[in-house]
Amino acid sequence: MPPTDRAWLAAAARLAARGRPLSRPNPAVGCVIVQRGAVVGRGWTQAGGRPHAEAMALAAAGDAARGSTVYVTLEPCAHRSERGPACADLLAEAQPARIVVGVADPDPRTAGEGIDRLRSAGIDAETVASPEAEASLAGYLMRARHGRPHVTLKLAMSLDGCIALADGTSQWITGEAARAHVHSRRALADAILVGGGTWRGDSPRLDVRLPGIEDRSPERWVLTRGAAPEGAQAIASPAAIGDMSGVQYLYVEGGAQTAAAFLSADLVDRIELYRAPIVIGDGLRAIGSLGPASLDAAHGRWQRRETCQLGSDTFTAYRRTRSS
Ligand SMILES: NC(=O)c1ccc[n+]([C@@H]2O[C@H](COP(=O)([O-])OP(=O)(O)OC[C@H]3O[C@@H](n4cnc5c(N)ncnc54)[C@H](OP(=O)(O)O)[C@@H]3O)[C@@H](O)[C@H]2O)c1
The missing domain is CATH 3.40.430.10 (Dihydrofolate Reductase, subunit A)
Structure with a gap:
């Protein structure tokens, strides 16, 4: 039986742990790209917060990202910064068939906008509740939700x-x-x-x-x-x-x-x-x-x-x- 969405998100959460706490002030995010059941790209937020997990995984996957399923622990960012493009735009360009997100981003610059932008690009994007992704983002979520x-x-x-x-x-x-x-x-x-x-x-x-x-x-x-x-x-x-x-x-x-x-x-x-x-x-x-x-x-x-x-x-x- 192939791994479930939740199992892939748990794998992405384990990758995310590699970025903690050096990704600060950015959240430590993990990303796995799967094509026909095989992992073709993996990424986690790098020291200082860049590159983001999705950018790293997409760079590893190259052309294999087209038509794939992307698992990412946190909703891809929708805001451009001086330090790089928004991950939602990078993903839209790479054209995976499906994106599964573990936790919706409470950051008002992204909240919902990341998913919307992916859907507008014709990608099947959805959030699948993932306790493992939630746990891997505990510090970021606590700060965003409770200050x-x-x-x-x-x-x-x-x-x-x-x-x-x-x-x-x-x-x-x-x-x-x-x-x-x-x-x-x-x-x-x-x-x-x-x-x-x-x-x-x-x-x-x-x-x-x-x-x-x-x-x-x-x-x-x-x-x-x-x-x-x-x-x-x-x-x-x-x-x-x-x-x-x-x-x-x-x-x-x-x-x-x-x-x-x-x-x-x-x-x-x-x-x-x-x-x-x-x-x-x-x-x-x-x-x-x-x-x-x-x-x-x-x-x-x-x-x-x-x-x-x-x-x-x-x-x-x-x-x-x-x-x-
Ligand atoms: N085994 C372990 O895991 C472990 C770990 C740590 C310590 N220890 C041991 O624990 C002992 C020390 O414990 P302790 O209970 O005596 O002291 P403590 O908790 O280390 O320090 C007490 C001090 O913390 C500050 N403080 C406490 N509550 C506060 C509050 N609500 N608001 C503001 N400041 C507050 C005050 O500092 P000020 O006086 O500066 O205002 C208070 O005098 C030592 O023997 C140490 O070796 C063991």
């Missing part, structure tokens, strides 16, 4: 939910494989944030130390009611994350008060939890006070998305369930 970055909260904790000993020591709770994994996750973010307490107490480097991608360290931010310390920018409350210019993906690394501040404001979209097989007992609990709680309200908010073993530690990611 803020997508927020991941990382917690490295013991079996009994502590992120430090009672005296504040937290290096190291997890093992080498988990810490390397954290560095790979940092490399996917535009910005990384810790609370003022962690900044002062741990002097964390907050950089990417994986061979070959050391240059992918994100911007450093601190949550503080005071002034920005040297080497970082500051926000005075979680609600101010919308002011982090151009940031689509924010990675929050704690500590406990900071985690609580973001969770209380309902500004965490994903929790990435590293659990080490150690018991601390009387230590610092991972998350500070969240105010009065009800079990009814606590249920149904988080959905497990992935889990894996990293040496002796376990990684589990949870997604905040929201309507959009």
Whole structure:
């Protein structure tokens, strides 16, 4: 049985991941061009935002794009810029038979216009809802729809939910494989944030130390009611994350008060939890006070998305369930 539209869009979403976060400020888009069941072109948004995924895939496909089916995670752009033509025009010229889009573009310069232009060029263009495409564009969509970055909260904790000993020591709770994994996750973010307490107490480097991608360290931010310390920018409350210019993906690394501040404001979209097989007992609990709680309200908010073993530690990611 040939792959479904949704399977091809999922493949395009996997390609899109290669562009994140270097495509900033443009969304990381993926594109696959299929002719008689075979892939003839693939593309993803390049560093700095150009070329776009569609332009790259069309260049690879050449004449084979005529009569093909194009799968693209985000509606092709309809606006020309100084840096290149609109993808809707490039596609119209290439004359594929069909274009399948994973997510309609909320950017008012394109919204609906990309699809309309393709249809006007005689191409069968449609949107097929794709959770994979939607997930691959989470940061771009969050910024466009809600004016803020997508927020991941990382917690490295013991079996009994502590992120430090009672005296504040937290290096190291997890093992080498988990810490390397954290560095790979940092490399996917535009910005990384810790609370003022962690900044002062741990002097964390907050950089990417994986061979070959050391240059992918994100911007450093601190949550503080005071002034920005040297080497970082500051926000005075979680609600101010919308002011982090151009940031689509924010990675929050704690500590406990900071985690609580973001969770209380309902500004965490994903929790990435590293659990080490150690018991601390009387230590610092991972998350500070969240105010009065009800079990009814606590249920149904988080959905497990992935889990894996990293040496002796376990990684589990949870997604905040929201309507959009
Ligand atoms: N295992 C892990 O994953 C992990 C990760 C990080 C940290 N840690 C550990 O966690 C401990 C530190 O945690 P912590 O809870 O004491 O401190 P923290 O969350 O790192 O920092 C607390 C500070 O953040 C700022 N802050 C908190 N809520 C705020 C709000 N709503 N608005 C504005 N600013 C706010 C304030 O900074 P100002 O005082 O500057 O105003 C506050 O003093 C350390 O022992 C560290 O080693 C563990």
